[in-house]
Amino acid sequence: MVDPRITRTERATEEAVITLASTRPVSRISVSELAEAAGVSRATFYNRYTTPLDVLTRVLRRDLRARRAEDEERRAARTAPPGVDLRLATGDIVDHVERYREIYRHARHDPADRGVFDALTEHFTDYSLAFMRTSGHAPPEGINHRIVAQFLAHGFAGALKAWLSDEGVSRGELVEAVSSAAPAWWTRQSP
Known part of the structure; x- marks a missing residue:
């Protein structure tokens, strides 16, 4: 069974990237900005992903x-x-x-x-x-x-x-x- 915290973190990160990438090219979104919008730390982000x-x-x-x-x-x-x-x-x-x-x-x-x-x-x-x-x-x-x-x-x-x-x-x-x-x-x- 997947830890519900991981699921919440992934969902929040995915929702945040969709929201941000709807306003400008994804290449102009920093990891720090995405992590903040998702409510996760940069370390948590890098544990799961490489880039926005x-x-x-x-x-x-x-x-x-x-x-x-x-x-x-x-x-x-x-x-x-x-x-x-x-x-x-x-x-x-x-x-x-x-x-x-x-x-x-x-x-x-x-x-x-x-x-x-x-x-x-x-x-x-x-x-x-x-x-x-x-x-x-x-x-x-x-x-x-x-x-x-x-x-x-x-x-x-x-x-x-x-x-x-x-x-x-x-x-x-x-x-x-x-x-x-x-x-x-x-x-x-x-x-």
Whole structure:
């Protein structure tokens, strides 16, 4: 059983980093400032984390894993055709980005905050590889799946950056654009 004090400390630190990173790039948040906002000592912080970015990416990755688990359950239930599944999965990620919108907006152009979008790209890469491995949908024989997954992941992250930069693009337009850019093998009906 996990000590409730550890759970409280982690929750307070995670809530504090979300609050602070919603106001400015995470690279501009000091450990001292984050520890104070969380009500923990610097030593306690360093017992669990290395940087404010480390805390933030843990929160983002956990939320992305939850989105992926929901998608896997939905696909396992086979309630929708692949094209609809793709739109739903894309919508799940857009919901995640909207939930942390200001954090992602701050991270768009600051190389020091690259880890925020790296978490998204890693998620998309892992998701794409798992999808190709388990869904029966994959590129033609002989095509390197890791390269395809990286290509798709960086494209999706780029689309999200473009969306965050243009207030005139709606959520629906983003989902439709990303879904329509998916390779044909991703959304074809299974034999």
